[in-house]
Amino acid sequence: MSAPQQQPDQPQDIECPWCDSKNTELLSAYGPSVAEMQYKCLDCGQGFGWMKWERRLPEA
Amino acid sequence: MNDDTMKAQLLCVADSNWVLGHWYTVCMLNGRELTDFTSMAGIAEDKLGHTRALFRFMEEYYELPEYQLEFGRAVDQVHNMELLDAPPQGWADFILTLYLADVAIWQVENAVRDTDVAPVKNLLTKFGEEAYFHQLCIDGWLKALDDAERDDLKAALPGRLELALQWFDEPELKARFSELVFNKLAPIIDLSDAELAALPAGDRTSAWDALRRRPEGSAMPPRLWEAVVPTSEDALIARRPLAVSVDDNIDLFVKVRKDETEPQF
Numbered sequence: 289m290s291a292p293q294q295q296p297d298q299p300q301d302i303e304c305p306w307c308d309s310k311n312t313e314l315l316s317a318y319g320p321s322v323a324e325m326q327y328k329c330l331d332c333g334q335g336f337g338w339m340k341w342e343r344r345l346p347e348a
Numbered sequence: 349m350n351d352d353t354m355k356a357q358l359l360c361v362a363d364s365n366w367v368l369g370h371w372y373t374v375c376m377l378n379g380r381e382l383t384d385f386t387s388m389a390g391i392a393e394d395k396l397g398h399t400r401a402l403f404r405f406m407e408e409y410y411e412l413p414e415y416q417l418e419f420g421r422a423v424d425q426v427h428n429m430e431l432l433d434a435p436p437q438g439w440a441d442f443i444l445t446l447y448l449a450d451v452a453i454w455q456v457e458n459a460v461r462d463t464d465v466a467p468v469k470n471l472l473t474k475f476g477e478e479a480y481f482h483q484l485c486i487d488g489w490l491k492a493l494d495d496a497e498r499d500d501l502k503a504a505l506p507g508r509l510e511l512a513l514q515w516f517d518e519p520e521l522k523a524r525f526s527e528l529v530f531n532k533l534a535p536i537i538d539l540s541d542a543e544l545a546a547l548p549a550g551d552r553t554s555a556w557d558a559l560r561r562r563p564e565g566s567a568m569p570p571r572l573w574e575a576v577v578p579t580s581e582d583a584l585i586a587r588r589p590l591a592v593s594v595d596d597n598i599d600l601f602v603k604v605r606k607d608e609t610e611p612q613f
């Protein structure tokens with residue numbers, strides 16, 4: 289039996305830095321550095337890193 | 349907030365992140381897929397980084413000797429949360445405890461952000477931006493539990509929750525923490541109203557050290573402390589450069605001796 293896929297509640301409306309599309313999907317919770325999540329743009333096909341310093345904070 | 353209160357609160361979050369970072373490093377090999385390993389390694393780096401940043405800031409701000417906070421304290425002077433004292437009993441207990449610790453620590457960090465001390469406000473805000481990320485990973489782990497693991501989580505909840513709730517001095521933070529935890533966990537483990545009502549309230553049962561947010565005189569177990577600040581011969585040798593001394597008589601320039609015949613400018 290394979291391990292279940294993890295699908296964390298990803299941040300919404302992550303914009304592609306190449307074409308500004310919000311039609312993007314999460315590839316990996318950690319990228320080449322701990323500061324990045326890896327995303328892929330479903331419109332232009334480019335990959336990009338979403339940086340954790342987007343000023344989002346946990347619920348308090 | 350007077351200075352001693354802030355100092356104690358900063359130590360509580362710095363020391364709790366210190367132990368939490370080591371939970372990740374020690375348990376990392378129990379991961380199940382590549383994403384687990386990269387996430388745990390990343391979160392460990394962040395949590396230990398938060399501790400390092402606070403230690404360095406506090407040593408300067410409170411005029412303490414350098415490395416005093418890391419190497420100059422006995423275990424019963426460390427302000428780590430009791431929630432992290434007992435090792436994880438399995439995967440579900442591990443994920444549950446990571447979750448409770450992360451949410452609890454952020455509640456206090458967020459409250460301390462109210463300070464006028466700009467570096468503290470900025471540091472804690474940055475920690476939050478990273479904790480947001482950590483909590484996304486933990487959400488994924490919670491959602492990926494299988495049926496047996498959800499049962500294990502339910503069984504582990506009363507004991508872990510009791511220690512997490514005891515950590516809070518501030519009634520409003522404690523209430524908000526409970527709300528966040530129940531909202532998150534109730535759908536996952538299917539808590540009935542009766543089960544919810546039977547969960548512990550986090551009342552303290554022994555003499556309390558308010559500064560350390562722990563039972564008076566208590567400390568983390570020796571095996572955990574050894575993981576945090578190893579005292580093995582190898583570890584002592586490895587950190588020997590910190591204990592610099594003129595008695596070592598080290599000549600830093602042996603290989604680049606100045607040529608006195610060269611023209612001086």
Ligand SMILES: [Zn+2]
Pocket residue numbers: 304305306307308309329330331332333334
């Ligand atoms: Zn695009």
